[in-house]
Amino acid sequence: MNATTVAATSALRERVRAMIESAPFERAIVALIVANSITLGLETSPALVTRYGTVLYAIDQMVLGVFVVELALRFFVYRRRFFRDPWRVFDLVIVGLALVPASGTFSVLRALRVLRALRLVSMAPAMRKVVSALLAAVPGMASIVGLMALVLYVSAVMATKLFSAVAPEWFGSLGASLFTLFQVMTEDWSHIARAVMAESPYAWMFFVTFLLIATFMMLNLFIAVVVNAMQSQITEDIKEEGEAHTRLLLDEVRALRREVAELRESAR
Numbered sequence: 001m002n003a004t005t006v007a008a009t010s011a012l013r014e015r016v017r018a019m020i021e022s023a024p025f026e027r028a029i030v031a032l033i034v035a036n037s038i039t040l041g042l043e044t045s046p047a048l049v050t051r052y053g054t055v056l057y058a059i060d061q062m063v064l065g066v067f068v069v070e071l072a073l074r075f076f077v078y079r080r081r082f083f084r085d086p087w088r089v090f091d092l093v094i095v096g097l098a099l100v101p102a103s104g105t106f107s108v109l110r111a112l113r114v115l116r117a118l119r120l121v122s123m124a125p126a127m128r129k130v131v132s133a134l135l136a137a138v139p140g141m142a143s144i145v146g147l148m149a150l151v152l153y154v155s156a157v158m159a160t161k162l163f164s165a166v167a168p169e170w171f172g173s174l175g176a177s178l179f180t181l182f183q184v185m186t187e188d189w190s191h192i193a194r195a196v197m198a199e200s201p202y203a204w205m206f207f208v209t210f211l212l213i214a215t216f217m218m219l220n221l222f223i224a225v226v227v228n229a230m231q232s233q234i235t236e237d238i239k240e241e242g243e244a245h246t247r248l249l250l251d252e253v254r255a256l257r258r259e260v261a262e263l264r265e266s267a268r
Contacts, residue, residue: 017077020070029070030123036063037117067095067116087128091119130230137229144221148214155210156181162206166199167192185214 019025039059042048049056071092075082082088094115121127156177163171170180170192184192189207196203 013077016073020073020077026123029066030120032063032066033116033119033123036060037114039063040114040117063116064095064098067091067119068099071095090121094119133229133232134226136232137225140225140229141222144218144225148218151214151218152178152181152185155206155214159206163196163200163203166203167196170196181210181214184210 036059039056042052043056043060071088074088078085078088098116121131156174159171159181160174160177164173169176171177180192183189184207189211193204193207196207
């Protein structure tokens with residue numbers, strides 16, 4: 001490859017970079033993602049599919065083609081650096097799933113086309129910050145999940161020993177007790193507690209204690225971890241913005257000093 005070809009390729013790459021990083025291009029991709037999400041939702045209606053199925057399919061394929069071209073352009077511009085950005089890899093995986101033939105053993109992948117709507121996360125900076133904060137909270141959440149699993153297991157063993165004879169349909173085995181206590185954590189638990197209390201009046205002590213520990217305390221811990229991660233993300237963003245502003249001010253001061261120095265030299 002001679003120097004002329006290299007220069008032409010570099011110039012083309014810079015023009016493509018300017019296009020794909022421009023605000024109108026980003027807005028157009030976001031609009032296509034929203035439109036594609038709407039059409040995928042419309043495909044869930046048998047009546048609409050019967051009347052407009054061909055049109056919906058054509059729109060779906062057209063949007064998919066645009067996404068493939070967009071990713072190809074980004075790969076052309078960034079080359080190996082394309083894979084250094086996890087959001088670009090995220091987009092590549094989602095679009096790649098849509099390209100798998102949705103027939104035979106892969107027919108279930110047809111339902112995964114709606115995952116293209118998740119590309120809004122990678123296209124919207126505000127959403128990316130929220131997701132980044134949630135990912136940063138995962139280590140803290142993992143510890144809480146482990147603690148919750150331990151509390152749930154201990155409570156299930158106790159419930160099985162205490163109430164297996166009273167309510168075998170809910171606490172007859174360890175597995176049944178685990179499922180029942182998880183149900184107690186996530187939905188209305190009064191009918192279970194009252195049914196058990198009809199045979200064991202002091203069962204309320206177990207249920208109230210379990211709810212206080214497993215629901216209120218654990219839920220607050222989850223919220224605290226997420227809020228702390230969000231606060232850390234906001235602090236980092238403010239710090240980065242402040243550093244950028246400081247660098248800009250320093251550059252302006254240096255430019256002014258150079259101009260003053262040049263004026264002094266010309267005055268001499």
